[in-house]
Amino acid sequence: MQLYSYFRSSAVYRVRIALNLKDLPCDLVPVHLLKDGGQQLSAEYRKLNPGATVPTLIDGDTVINQSMAIIEYLDETHPRPPLLPADPGGRARVRSIAQSIACDIHPLNNLRVLRYLKRELDVGDEARDAWYRHWVETGLRGVEAMLAASPATGRFCHGDTPTMADLCLVPQMFNARRLGCKLDDMPTVVRVDAACRELPAFERAAPANQPDAE
């Protein structure tokens, strides 16, 4: 398998954790989102990923864009250890936590969005950082409420083994810390994130530990 990756992309970070948890060998192909005007925008890369986003996973003849689609694919084709629980209610809970991050927080703070704010709307650095923190803090407070309210929360977001929800949470928390978001009103989120980062599969997937890290 090959994974088109950028060290700091939190969408790719999710997939790197999945590959590590499942102990799947995979070649990383770096796609630098800032160099050459954005390598993801090249005609060659767009053949693999028409939306010009990372990640892209290649597995034989199968080419997959979108991190959650890739994680579900890896879970279906390499079921051990599972990244989703077995029961439909549990699976729905894990997916809804994952999507609360991957749909409601992350897309608003993508590089291309921050660029649009600056270039097209003339938003200054301070207001742009406030935008970033607003969506992270609002979104993660929702995740905190979901986790704190439920007996299904364990050492990790759902029970005592990592699931797709944790794969989305940890990269989002990495970004939250990087931008100085306020996290002191979300103790469950902070605890689960810390528990995940004790696992080598999460640690090895971190941006600083990638071959293309700067």
Add this chain to the structure above:
Amino acid sequence: MQLYSYFRSSAVYRVRIALNLKDLPCDLVPVHLLKDGGQQLSAEYRKLNPGATVPTLIDGDTVINQSMAIIEYLDETHPRPPLLPADPGGRARVRSIAQSIACDIHPLNNLRVLRYLKRELDVGDEARDAWYRHWVETGLRGVEAMLAASPATGRFCHGDTPTMADLCLVPQMFNARRLGCKLDDMPTVVRVDAACRELPAFERAAPANQPDAE
């Protein structure tokens, strides 16, 4: 089952189509996103949906937020007709098309985001509409390329029966038309959307046909 719904929300629209395709009875509970300062923000609703978004599905003791998590749950608990293909590669393709819309387009044009642009960043109506159209057109051009390039595309996004990809595409196209987005360079997207809307399950789910429509 109960579905907390707002007629114009494209996330709920996706779920309404799924329920109709599977012929599942479900009570709609209206949540007005504009009235009372936003009914989704009430303490009572937040107990069901801490992120204060629509939809929420209640099925017995199971409470699910996030439209794609709900659709996957409905597909697992009521498999006929399936909304995902059987093979992992096909499932990944359908999910990646769905997520290209639900993660890369829709979140940027949510009501709360448009409000933030206006209230916090003082973005005028014209620039706000340009923002809206930019993300729709950029994102749907990516979807067009995914559909046009693949022999897996049929009458619908994937083959000749509707899948979760179509459930995401049709509501996004409804919004695109409403905001006057340029669609003439995406013939496959336009064709698939039209084919979907010929089906009663899609038609009955449309915003204008909801009990809370204005």
